[in-house]
Amino acid sequence: RFTISKEGEVKNIILEKSLGEPFDKEARRLIGAMPPWQPASINGDPVASQVKIPVHFEIDTDQD
Numbered sequence: 001r002f003t004i005s006k007e008g009e010v011k012n013i014i015l016e017k018s019l020g021e022p023f024d025k026e027a028r029r030l031i032g033a034m035p036p037w038q039p040a041s042i043n044g045d046p047v048a049s050q051v052k053i054p055v056h057f058e059i060d061t062d063q064d
Contacts, residue, residue: 001016
């Protein structure tokens with residue numbers, strides 16, 4: 001989960017389930033590299049909001 005600031009920036013990335021440091025690092029990198037978001041608004045004014053998205057990893061076990 002993370003916060004979208006009222007400016008649309010990704011902030012405060014928190015991983016709820018860890019698969020280990022290499023996966024955590026990549027999940028943080030992917031989320032941090034997203035383009036700016038459209039912030040939530042209340043009565044037309046931008047506000048910060050929490051977002052939760054799943055990140056799935058697939059491991060290629062084919063060792064050709």
